[in-house]
Amino acid sequence: MTKKIVVLPGDGIGPEIVAEAVKILEAFRQEGLDVSLEYGLIGGAAYDETGTPLPDETLQMSKQADAILLGAVGGYKWESLDISVRPEKGLLGIRSELNLFANLRPAILYPQLAEASTLKADVVAGLDLMIVRELTGGIYFGQPRGIRTLENGEKQGFNTLVYRESEINRIGKVAFDIASKRQGRVCSVDKANVLESTELWRETMTTLSESYPDIELSHMYVDNAAMQLVRAPKQFDVMVTTNMFGDILSDCASMLTGSIGMLPSASLDENSKGMYEPIHGSAPDIAGQNIANPLATILSAAMMLRYTLDEAAMADRIEKAVSKVLDDGLRTADIYSEGMTKVSTSEMGDAVLAAL
Amino acid sequence: MTKKIVVLPGDGIGPEIVAEAVKILEAFRQEGLDVSLEYGLIGGAAYDETGTPLPDETLQMSKQADAILLGAVGGYKWESLDISVRPEKGLLGIRSELNLFANLRPAILYPQLAEASTLKADVVAGLDLMIVRELTGGIYFGQPRGIRTLENGEKQGFNTLVYRESEINRIGKVAFDIASKRQGRVCSVDKANVLESTELWRETMTTLSESYPDIELSHMYVDNAAMQLVRAPKQFDVMVTTNMFGDILSDCASMLTGSIGMLPSASLDENSKGMYEPIHGSAPDIAGQNIANPLATILSAAMMLRYTLDEAAMADRIEKAVSKVLDDGLRTADIYSEGMTKVSTSEMGDAVLAAL
Numbered sequence: 007m008t009k010k011i012v013v014l015p016g017d018g019i020g021p022e023i024v025a026e027a028v029k030i031l032e033a034f035r036q037e038g039l040d041v042s043l044e045y046g047l048i049g050g051a052a053y054d055e056t057g058t059p060l061p062d063e064t065l066q067m068s069k070q071a072d073a074i075l076l077g078a079v080g081g082y083k084w085e086s087l088d089i090s091v092r093p094e095k096g097l098l099g100i101r102s103e104l105n106l107f108a109n110l111r112p113a114i115l116y117p118q119l120a121e122a123s124t125l126k127a128d129v130v131a132g133l134d135l136m137i138v139r140e141l142t143g144g145i146y147f148g149q150p151r152g153i154r155t156l157e158n159g160e161k162q163g164f165n166t167l168v169y170r171e172s173e174i175n176r177i178g179k180v181a182f183d184i185a186s187k188r189q190g191r192v193c194s195v196d197k198a199n200v201l202e203s204t205e206l207w208r209e210t211m212t213t214l215s216e217s218y219p220d221i222e223l224s225h226m227y228v229d230n231a232a233m234q235l236v237r238a239p240k241q242f243d244v245m246v247t248t249n250m251f252g253d254i255l256s257d258c259a260s261m262l263t264g265s266i267g268m269l270p271s272a273s274l275d276e277n278s279k280g281m282y283e284p285i286h287g288s289a290p291d292i293a294g295q296n297i298a299n300p301l302a303t304i305l306s307a308a309m310m311l312r313y314t315l316d317e318a319a320m321a322d323r324i325e326k327a328v329s330k331v332l333d334d335g336l337r338t339a340d341i342y343s344e345g346m347t348k349v350s351t352s353e354m355g356d357a358v359l360a361a362l
Numbered sequence: 363m364t365k366k367i368v369v370l371p372g373d374g375i376g377p378e379i380v381a382e383a384v385k386i387l388e389a390f391r392q393e394g395l396d397v398s399l400e401y402g403l404i405g406g407a408a409y410d411e412t413g414t415p416l417p418d419e420t421l422q423m424s425k426q427a428d429a430i431l432l433g434a435v436g437g438y439k440w441e442s443l444d445i446s447v448r449p450e451k452g453l454l455g456i457r458s459e460l461n462l463f464a465n466l467r468p469a470i471l472y473p474q475l476a477e478a479s480t481l482k483a484d485v486v487a488g489l490d491l492m493i494v495r496e497l498t499g500g501i502y503f504g505q506p507r508g509i510r511t512l513e514n515g516e517k518q519g520f521n522t523l524v525y526r527e528s529e530i531n532r533i534g535k536v537a538f539d540i541a542s543k544r545q546g547r548v549c550s551v552d553k554a555n556v557l558e559s560t561e562l563w564r565e566t567m568t569t570l571s572e573s574y575p576d577i578e579l580s581h582m583y584v585d586n587a588a589m590q591l592v593r594a595p596k597q598f599d600v601m602v603t604t605n606m607f608g609d610i611l612s613d614c615a616s617m618l619t620g621s622i623g624m625l626p627s628a629s630l631d632e633n634s635k636g637m638y639e640p641i642h643g644s645a646p647d648i649a650g651q652n653i654a655n656p657l658a659t660i661l662s663a664a665m666m667l668r669y670t671l672d673e674a675a676m677a678d679r680i681e682k683a684v685s686k687v688l689d690d691g692l693r694t695a696d697i698y699s700e701g702m703t704k705v706s707t708s709e710m711g712d713a714v715l716a717a718l
């Protein structure tokens with residue numbers, strides 16, 4: 007049966023980079039990949055047209071899709087709007103509505119780009135870490151939340167960090183399953199010495215690990231994890247953590263690679279339906295100039311082929327093609343260095359296509 | 363009037379490193395510094411002797427003190443105890459009972475130890491960043507909290523992140539005041555795009571900054587802050603943030619310097635009463651061997667002289683003496699490198715004393 011892909015270009019550089027990933031998907035379609043592509047509005051683009059960052063039409067379309075390819079959302083233009091309409095709400099809304107609880111964020115150092123890391127070569131050479139972030143629970147969604155006025159007239163802001171065993175188990179399973187196809191090591195990150203919610207997290211992970219005798223589970227406090235990422239990031243295989251800690255640690259980890267324009271991500275539900283997007287933002291300052299790096303989005307399409315469409319061979323071909331264009335010295339501006347060949351967004355996309 | 367200093371050596375290497383800082387304070391006492399020193403139990407050491415990590419005697423003594431010098435608390439030995447008696451509770455307890463809401467954590471790269479950083483030299487050379495962490499509020503102390511059993515029988519853990527304007531204002535003032543003696547720039551870190559509690563944080567900081575026309579205030583989301591610390595840490599002068607974010611970011615920042623055995627911290631109340639301690643832990647694996655690095659504790663004593671005892675000149679002398687022993691090539695094992703002179707804990711303390 008034809009698999010449905012919804013494409014949500016979003017804001018800033020979103021449309022340009024998504025276009026390059028779509029070129030690749032279209033090429034595979036010519037080869038027989040049985041997918042259909044449909045477009046929707048999200049983020050500031052949706053807000054400007056419909057008054058909401060996540061129009062109902064987009065949500066319905068996405069619910070019926072097998073996979074979603076997202077560019078990026080947000081930008082200066084919408085920053086000053088009330089928080090309830092900020093484009094990010096569109097993002098949080100779609101994650102939650104589609105139950106995309108498992109966020110996979112690889113942090114990989116491309117040997118061709120090793121120089122770009124701010125860390126010393128021996129510390130990061132060969133870095134290949136997978137962060138599994140819980141994405142639809144925790145303090146991002148916990149109730150009660152808000153800002154109230156106290157009796158003495160001052161305001162108080164409050165949020166609730168909450169996790170139940172079933173939520174912890176399902177994200178734990180994703181991490182253990184991924185680790186079983188990698189080096190077999192999971193590091194669960196919490197703050198169990200202070201927060202009861204993450205004390206339950208630690209206990210639940212420990213119990214779950216009994217069903218995975220071949221996986222080595224370790225635990226680390228989040229402050230130590232942030233230190234260890236800087237000190238010796240190669241000690242990690244798979245990290246699994248809460249929504250908030252995952253937000254912080256995955257951004258830190260991706261920056262270690264020095265090639266944040268290269269990193270894809272997947273957000274999956276329980277049936278491997280997924281939303282795929284680059285981890286970088288909408289970069290409004292360079293939008294529309296055909297200079298953004300499309301590789302993170304192209305690699306997100308590869309993750310889609312691997313995790314939702316069950317086309318691991320096609321995913322491999324994309325990843326090898328990306329490696330090849332890097333070997334050939336092609337670089338967009340963000341990853342350019344002396345002696346390389348500077349190319350535009352579309353030139354980079356075409357080069358990957360040619361190298362497939 | 364004689365100022366009262368309470369010394370809490372704590373666990374692991376705590377007693378050894380504190381002894382070296384006390385040597386320095388005693389030397390200043392010979393010179394006329396009007397202080398008295400009294401000792402108390404805390405952490406695992408207190409638990410073993412009294413059944414609680416924070417005995418009432420220690421608390422009362424500390425309440426009456428002007429300043430507290432703490433070594434470190436905790437260790438493997440107490441890890442398996444129920445969380446409510448873990449040594450860290452002793453630490454959280456004393457912070458809260460004494461109202462030590464302002465945690466100052468400098469992240470300084472010592473030029474003599476620049477090699478030890480995992481970051482490239484040009485990224486961290488000259489790094490001198492001050493993180494101001496709120497220490498007695500936020501999710502560390504918010505109510506309600508706990509683990510409950512839901513109707514369907516599964517457990518749910520919950521914590522509350524809560525800040526009121528007055529709490530945000532008082533930590534903001536500390537950050538602005540410190541910045542006014544430095545480069546005049548404060549970066550306030552929050553997650554205002556998702557968490558209402560930190561939306562109030564951002565608004566309150568913005569309003570407060572109107573009273574500090576000479577200070578430049580900027581705002582950054584915590585995930586971006588974690589990235590920027592790795593990408594370009596020298597962009598920051600003073601960072602101010604919540605208890606939880608400060609825990610994570612300050613550990614990350616201190617690791618950037620590569621000399622975590624060198625970094626002191628201060629936790630202050632509204633009247634400059636303070637608790638001073640190294641940021642590193644109790645390192646039970648090397649306890650009792652006279653090899654731990656006492657410099658972070660000695661530099662904590664310098665912060666005490668500066669912030670509580672109003673003896674900036676003495677603080678300067680300690681800091682210069684530490685710089686001198688490093689220039690002379692003296693190194694404890696943790697910061698040792700080829701060609702330097704390896705010294706013990708007490709030899710390092712004596713060398714600083716001689717260099718005062």
Ligand SMILES: CC(C)[C@H](C(=O)O)[C@@H](O)C(=O)O
Pocket residue numbers: 094097098253555556585
């Ligand atoms: C934009 C923001 C709400 C979002 C998050 O915090 O989840 C982003 O930082 C991310 O990590 O995808």
Ligand SMILES: CC(C)[C@H](C(=O)O)[C@@H](O)C(=O)O
Pocket residue numbers: 199200229450453454609
């Ligand atoms: C031990 C722990 C409770 C403590 C904290 O999280 O505050 C420590 O990590 C610190 O930063 O001083």
